Amino acid sequence: MENEVDINDPKLRGFIGFIPKPLELVDNLELSVFPLNVLIGRYTIREGKQVLGSVFYEPDLPSLILDNEGSLILIYRSRYDSRYYLKFSLDKNCKNRKCEKYKNAELLGSAHGVIDWEKKDESWDNFFRHVAMLGLDNGEKCSFS
Numbered sequence: 001m002e003n004e005v006d007i008n009d010p011k012l013r014g015f016i017g018f019i020p021k022p023l024e025l026v027d028n029l030e031l032s033v034f035p036l037n038v039l040i041g042r043y044t045i046r047e048g049k050q051v052l053g054s055v056f057y058e059p060d061l062p063s064l065i066l067d068n069e070g071s072l073i074l075i076y077r078s079r080y081d082s083r084y085y086l087k088f089s090l091d092k093n094c095k096n097r098k099c100e101k102y103k104n105a106e107l108l109g110s111a112h113g114v115i116d117w118e119k120k121d122e123s124w125d126n127f128f129r130h131v132a133m134l135g136l137d138n139g140e141k142c143s144f145s
Contacts, residue, residue: 019125023059033090034059034074035128042136046144053142055079057086081141086131097127101134109134 020035041054056079063075070092078084089098100110111134113127136142 019128031064031074033072034088035076038076038086038128038131040132040134040136041142051144053136053144055081055084055136055140055142060085078141080143084137084140086134099127099131099134101137103137103140108137 020037020039022032023034023036024032037059038057039054040057041052043050043052045051057076058079060075060077063073065073067073067089072090074088076086076088083104085102087100087102089100091097095114095116096112097115098110098112101108111127111130113123113130115123115127
């Protein structure tokens, strides 16, 4: 049939990610090394139709810390389920960064990258492509469209 959806089509199981802008707060410009927010999504099939499930993560500014190794750490919490969060770490040289995805205290995955702030190159976008690949956890609450 012409309108029939093939649920095995790999294009329908893909992930998406939003390349965020830097976090820009008038009273904390140094936080622009972190993203404004993060959106991660995945296509799936529901009731025979292709739908997009997405989760929006927002910064939890009170969680900002400087750890013993001199890295800045900021948590981003899911808007839909507080058990899920992203933990962004930025080393003291402001180049190496890591994003870890958690459900409660269980590590679900991580992404690593180097961002060269002086060159203003594609390293920011490339890092967040890897963050998007962390995807959605089975059972993670999300918004469907």
